[in-house]
Amino acid sequence: MKTDRKPHLIKKLSDMKRQRVDESIVPGLEDEATEVEHLLAEPKSEHVSVDGVLCLGKENLEKHLKMEDFSCAFDYGWKINCGGLDSIHGQGGDDLKLEVLDGLLDEVDEVDDIHAAHDLSGACEDFLLDIEFPEKFAELEPCEGSNLHNSSSESHSPGFSGSSNSAGGISESSIAAVQESNGRNGVLGKMVNCDVHQTFWSKCGCQAPVMDTIHPTIENVQDLDQSDDDEKPLVSFILSNKKVKSSVKVTRGGTLLRQKRLRKPTRRYIEEFSRNSTASGKNKRLKVRSQELPQDPSESRPRRGRPRKIVPQLELESDYELSASESEDELEKSKRSKTACDRRKHQRMWTLAEVIKLVDGIAQYGVGRWTDIKRLLFASSAYRTPVDLRDKWRNLLRSSSALKHNRREVDNDLKHAVRPLPKPVVRRIRELATIHPYPRVRSPKISPVDAPSSKHPTTKGAPVYPHARNLRRKKCS
DNA sequence: ATTAGGG
DNA sequence: CCCTAAT
The missing domain is CATH 1.10.246.220 (Serum Albumin; Chain A, Domain 1)
Known part of the structure; x- marks a missing residue:
């Protein structure tokens, strides 16, 4: 399984430079997206729990983010992060490493961008991702994680020293993470995951992927892109629901991320989603794409024997x-x-x-x-x-x-x-x-x-x- | 385009 | 599951 996975990943990596990062995340999220949507569609008891949990986060946030809290939270996150990376290495992430480096060269601008916008984003994302996809995407995340991590460490020591503004983000994120790990509820966990993702991405200025994932509609994506700080129509629901919005604002005010990296959706995404919606809506025909990249499992596989007129x-x-x-x-x-x-x-x-x-x-x-x-x-x-x-x-x-x-x-x-x-x-x-x-x-x-x-x-x-x-x-x- | 077989 | 040969 693991061995099987590697080739795909590598291929992907080499195939697309920039897109790689986004791609690696989205496929996995898609699956969860549906669940999230369900949750959104019919608010139930879960919401309550979620709210409660997240309220804690908010409270902590509003406590002026005391240094202790922050550092504690961060430690937690960091630990997890390290663990994740280690595990990766253990699995023979050497190849991945190489790929990452390779990709790094090509993405210098990207890195710089992120870097400039937010020195901490790297570390933040790093542990965030690790937390979120402990197992499933351990192989994938590390790429991005290490990549960004490298970028962050390039200029500043891996520490979180010079980033005061990011304190909010970190503490918030880590809190969420902690809570997630605490909460054994799968649904809740997913919610939190998405939320965290959302938050993080907005921080980094590249919210597109996640948003995309959560709300597979182009309009939504665009909306999000346009309004960086404002709550976005659908996502706002999540955000406001969890009061994470504030944290986002903090981050933003502190750093002024460049929302100019509109490289987000990539027609691939659009295609992907249009295709997915079609597929999920009705498992009818969807020829949109060849079978080169790791397909979304949930959709039908085109394959050769395609029955022609199964519609009726x-x-x-x-x-x-x-x-x-x-x-x-x-x-x-x-x-x-x-x-x-x-x-x-x-x-x-x-x-x-x-x-x-x-x-x-x-x-x-x-x-x-x-x-x-x-x-x-x-x-x-x-x-x-x-x-x-x-x-x-x-x-x-x-x-x-x-x-x-x-x-x-x-x-x-x-x-x-x-x-x-x-x-x-x-x-x-x-x-x-x-x-x-x-x-x-x-x-x-x-x-x-x-x-x-x-x-x-x-x-x-x-x-x-x-x-x-x-x-x-x-x-x- | 479908089916049978083998990998 | 995938692929190929035979219909």
Whole structure:
């Protein structure tokens, strides 16, 4: 996994110089963005908690940011930061390091910019990022983090010595961080994360990415860009909600960041988001981009077997199935976003519901008509190409029945399976297997266990598909 | 464009 | 999952 991730990262890094920084952050945030939006959409008890937590931060802030507080908070942050970096190095971040240096050269102006605007921004961001993405983006963040960090250390000692104005920012951030780490609530954590990000970015004068992420609308982004200090329409909600606004102002007043770095969204972002919105809205077609960069996992993978006119198919799906699959999609999405953010190339776990659906489809249409099954039963899931269905079926056969010498082995396998299939499902699969010998049956019947021989258990409409058997016969002979 | 098989 | 060959 880790090793797998590296190549992507490296490629990305080399491909884009400046964009790299932003890119590396956004993909991950996207996932959270949805959640945040949910939260925003329907304020619930979470909000209360969030508010409470953040109020603490505010209070601290308003306490004039005493030096003690500040230093304490900072220490905390710093520690975390170091830890993060260390871990990175441990994972063979040498390559990353190189890349970072390489990129640094090309980004001197950028660095200077940030630097000038805010000497502390580097360190600030550094630990901030580390805190926020302890695991998921450990590989990515360090790049940016170290990069900026270097920049900050270039001129001033890594210390936070000469930055009085940034004290506010730091203390605030670290407070938030602390609270986040304290709060075990995932949702809350995410909220805080976003918030922190937001704050930080505004400090650094490059809020675009984050905003973008949170509110995938171009207008929003622009709004944000235009009004640096003013609360932005949507984000303002977050900010005001958490009273972080004040901190932002402090920072800003102190340093006067240059909001002139409008290099933010990058058409890539716009594209990305337009595409994403399209994708999430309806898993329809989205050809916007080739598959070069690490794609957003939550969206469908274009791939070759693209079914052409699946649009009207939705109606064919019974609502039961439709809803099921849709909710599945969501589940999968969130699941993936939480777990596999990097190897996200492909791989979508098959849920039990999906498996059942697949089995149903096979029962109805027979083996081999995967496009049909896909269109009828999996129309709502843009991923899951017919080939995928076939593969899955193959795997199901392999795991649940066929080619097992005796029931013992099968049972054992089923038991030891990581994600054991419910017996009924297994049974069905076996039944189907007896009549649809997919992987090819060289020797007679597959399941020596419960092959009822003459009985065609296909209650759901006989296999309208004789080809499979014929083909098999042919091949066998 | 789909499917079967193999990796 | 991905890729390729065969339909």
